[in-house]
Amino acid sequence: MKIQNMLWGAAFAALPLAAQAQPISGVYVGAGVGANWGVATDLRPNGALTAGLRSAGFPANDGRTSFETGVVGVVSVGYGFGNGLRLEGEIGYRNNDANGISGFGPAVGSGRIPGTNGTRHTASFMANALYDFQIPGVPWVMPYIGAGIGAALTGFTSSASTFTVPGTLVRTDYNGDITVFAYQAIAGLAFPIAQVPGLAVTAEYRYFATTEVKYSTTASFAPTGRQLATGSITVDNGNHSALLGIRYAFNQAPPPPPPMAVAPAPAPARTFLVFFDWDRYDLTDRARQIISEAANNYRTVGSTRIEVSGHADRTGTHAYNQRLSERRASAVAAELVRQGVPQGAITTQGFSFDRPLVPTAQGVREPQNRRVEIVLR
Missing domain, CATH: 3.30.1330.60 (OmpA-like domain)
Known part of the structure; x- marks a missing residue:
């Protein structure tokens, strides 16, 4: 929560520098960083993994994992058409530590499994369409909304998870990064900087998600390493993000000069x-x-x-x-x-x-x- 408050505070601190907001015409670049909150997800083993574990005498119910607050960063290059519409290409990165795993059978109930950890990372490559709004009487800010689609490369680092069955340990390993379809919704505010035409501070909220991610999985008996079953575990990948950024539009026309003193009217x-x-x-x-x-x-x-x-x-x-x-x-x-x-x-x-x-x-x-x-x- 402290990170989010700092982001919004920094955005409003820039208001004394604000100028007349105008739609972008031409090429622009942007970048932003902020906090990312991963949505908790079920861990769903497929039939082969479930059957293999149960035939070996181990429960194989669904598990669940939640995430610590992480970080997000994006960079973009786009083009504005002068009427509020913008199109851009974007590269992003999100990183969240797993906050333990629960479930996976009656032996552990709903409590967190000790010793489980890992970091989920997601790199995204998006094409976004956005629209800027001018508010009559509010020249120092320009709200905008947008949406994007693309691809994401996502996986877990140090992602081996261990869960306890009475008297034994079972270890599951998720293998490799997976490429999946990604989509996002964007809502933001741009605050133009008077001293540099084309420069603006941005504050954004984003919801970013992918289709289901299916990891190839191997389950083994932890004390000896004996393989028990192979299959896959399916998870969801949803994220809420708050970002503070900066954007620069090239060839942006300078604001009109202040009104000149009115000369005496000619005859x-x-x-x-x-x-x-x-x-x-x-x-x-x-x-x-x-x-x-x-x-x-x-x-x-x-x-x-x-x-x-x-x-x-x-x-x-x-x-x-x-x-x-x-x-x-x-x-x-x-x-x-x-x-x-x-x-x-x-x-x-x-x-x-x-x-x-x-x-x-x-x-x-x-x-x-x-x-x-x-x-x-």
């Missing part, structure tokens, strides 16, 4: 706004009327140049909206030329979603931010 006849539909840069009839007014004003007022600036709302990636804002500016500039304004008098530029007219959170469609500003100088 209404010197600035014109042209608005666009979402994810479009073609001109509507109303847009052409406004551009025509700007062209007429250029001729009557005697301006020397026209600045055409394209903008976008905060949906999609920064790079995509940069191209979209430039296309909007180019469309307006082309219409100004068609209306008689000299090409050499026009300068165009795009600002993606860095200069919103109405500040919004990432992912919000705001019509007033999808605009081109025409400024006569």
